[in-house]
Amino acid sequence: MGDYRVRRIEQANEVITSYEYPAPFAAHLKGFFLKNKQMGSRDRRELRDLLYDYFRKGSFDPQENDVREFPCKDQLSEVYRNQEFFDSYLRQSPIWIHVKPLKREQLLDELKRNQIDHNETEEPTVISLKKETDFDKLESFRSGIAWIQDKSTQKTSSFFKAKQGEIWWDACAGSGGKSLLFRELNSGVRLVASDIRTSILRNYRDRLERSFHESPATYELDLDKGIGLQNIPEVDGIILDVPCSGSGTWARTPEHLKYFECEQIERYARRQQRIIANAISKLKSGGRLIYITCSVYKTENEDVVEYARLKLPLQLKEQLYIEGYKSGGENIFVAEFIKE
Numbered sequence: 001m002g003d004y005r006v007r008r009i010e011q012a013n014e015v016i017t018s019y020e021y022p023a024p025f026a027a028h029l030k031g032f033f034l035k036n037k038q039m040g041s042r043d044r045r046e047l048r049d050l051l052y053d054y055f056r057k058g059s060f061d062p063q064e065n066d067v068r069e070f071p072c073k074d075q076l077s078e079v080y081r082n083q084e085f086f087d088s089y090l091r092q093s094p095i096w097i098h099v100k101p102l103k104r105e106q107l108l109d110e111l112k113r114n115q116i117d118h119n120e121t122e123e124p125t126v127i128s129l130k131k132e133t134d135f136d137k138l139e140s141f142r143s144g145i146a147w148i149q150d151k152s153t154q155k156t157s158s159f160f161k162a163k164q165g166e167i168w169w170d171a172c173a174g175s176g177g178k179s180l181l182f183r184e185l186n187s188g189v190r191l192v193a194s195d196i197r198t199s200i201l202r203n204y205r206d207r208l209e210r211s212f213h214e215s216p217a218t219y220e221l222d223l224d225k226g227i228g229l230q231n232i233p234e235v236d237g238i239i240l241d242v243p244c245s246g247s248g249t250w251a252r253t254p255e256h257l258k259y260f261e262c263e264q265i266e267r268y269a270r271r272q273q274r275i276i277a278n279a280i281s282k283l284k285s286g287g288r289l290i291y292i293t294c295s296v297y298k299t300e301n302e303d304v305v306e307y308a309r310l311k312l313p314l315q316l317k318e319q320l321y322i323e324g325y326k327s328g329g330e331n332i333f334v335a336e337f338i339k340e
Contacts, residue, residue, distance in 0.1 A: 009060055012050050021259040025055075055254035056090055068254075071247075072262040077298045079321050080331070085296075088325035093252045094119070094128040096329065097135070098149040100184065100211075101125060107140045114138065126151050128328070144211030149177055150249075152324035152332045157181040159290045159336055164188040166236035171223060171279050176204040178239050178292075183212050194219040194232065224271055226278040238279055241292040242272045248294040248324070248331030269299045273307050280312060280339055289314065289337040294330055301333040313340040 019028050029051065033044055054060055058068045067089050070076070097118075099107045104124055111118045117130035128151075129135070140146040160182040162168055166189050170179045173193035183191060193216055195201050201218045209215050221228025245268055250256045276291065283289060291308070293300050301319075308314045319335035 008047060008050060011047055012054065012060065015047070015051060016054070019255075021255060025051075025253065025255040052092065052254055055258055058258070068257045071257065071260045072265060072297065075262065075265055075297045075299055077296055077301060077321065077333075079323060080296045080325075085325050089251050089254060089257065091251060091328070093150075093330070094130070094328050095132065095135075096149060096151045096154070097127045097129065097146055098125055098154050098181075099127060099140070099146040103140075103145040107146050110138055110140050121151075123151070123154075126154060142210070144207075147177075147180065147207070147211070149180075150324070150330045151327070152248075152322045152329035153177060153294075154181065155322050156290075156292055156332060156334055157185060159334060160185055160239065162186045162189045162237055166190070167192065167233060168237040168239065169194070169232060169235040169279075169282065170239045170241075172241050172243065172275070173201070173204050173218070174241070175200055176207045178241055179204070179208060179216070180211055182239065183208065183214075191216040192219070192232065192235070193217070194221045194223065194228075196220065196222050196224075223275045223278055225274075226281075229278060229281065232282045234284055235282055235287065236284055237288045237290070238283055239290050239292070240276065240279055242275055244268050244272065244293040244295040244300050245297060246294055247296045248333075251325070252330070265297050265299050268295075269304055272300060272304050273311075276304070276308050276314075277312060280314065283339045285339055287339050288317075289339065291335040291337065293333045295333060296331050301335075305335045308335075308337060314338070315340060 015029060015032050019025060029048065033039060050060060056067055067086050070086055070089070101124060107127065116133050119128045119130065121127065135141055135148060156178065168182065168189055168191055170182065170191065170193040173179060173195045179191060179193055193204060198220050201220060205215050205218060219228060219231050221231065245265055246256070280289060295301060305316060305319055309316050314337040317336040317338055322332040322334065324330045324332065
């Protein structure tokens with residue numbers, strides 16, 4: 001093995017041994033690069049590829065074609081028990097962009113002018129980038145006509161159909177990805193949002209202001225414990241993108257393939273059950289609950305749906321998997337309920 005290869009593996013070992021799971025590995029690697037500014041773009045790319053291959057394969061050997069054993073395989077939903085799904089974790093997912101209807105050509109023109117490699121799709125609001133780029137520096141991003149959002153997540157918008165005058169609640173809003181899709185489809189509907197994190201709600205308001213020139217009411221609350229629920233009005237619909245294992249996104253964050261512990265799945269499921277029970281206390285009779293995870297585990301999906309159907313005043317209308325692994329997207333689960 002040449003000195004060049006040995007040095008690269010030494011760097012990889014340095015990054016891995018200083019990493020503390022479950023912190024995002026991408027942020028840890030970024031910190032390493034900031035401390036080693038002498039590394040050029042090629043060096044950074046090679047090291048990144050080596051590390052991500054290690055997480056996916058359990059090996060630094062670029063000729064290795066086997067994916068690392070997927071964690072907790074016995075708990076996978078039936079739709080994911082196939083080799084194509086396992087093989088999908090050998091590949092880095094594309095960067096997916098959502099662009100507002102009628103603004104596609106404006107975005108495409110800017111990508112071409114800035115010589116950013118991209119792929120067009122048949123879906124009018126979906127474009128993919130071939131590699132990482134400073135997308136947030138583009139005018140299309142700054143003006144709010146486009147944002148980074150996985151193609152599978154974009155498909156959840158088919159459930160976000162509201163009626164004029166209704167009130168909807170994005171109950172685990174995060175930085176607002178689902179709210180952006182909801183607002184694009186629904187005018188004349190009041191939108192409120194909540195999250196347990198103050199900082200991410202600031203980001204939420206910034207994104208809604210940039211894209212739709214509005215700032216929905218936001219509330220900091222702990223939906224798991226029900227703390228702060230008294231501030232939420234009675235609503236006609238709830239978007240509930242619950243905290244989960246995130247296993248449907250691990251092609252993008254493969255460190256979980258090495259470090260994730262199966263015991264966490266049951267803990268997530270119990271938390272999801274509590275969150276649903278607390279959230280629907282604010283849902284009107286006849287109102288709609290849209291339950292969403294980015295998990296591939298039955299315990300967090302079908303089993304939680306069965307709990308909600310049997311233990312809570314909820315009627316299941318539909319449940320489905322968005323099997324993103326077949327086309328480079330994330331794997332999403334969606335269930336729609338009607339409150340009795």
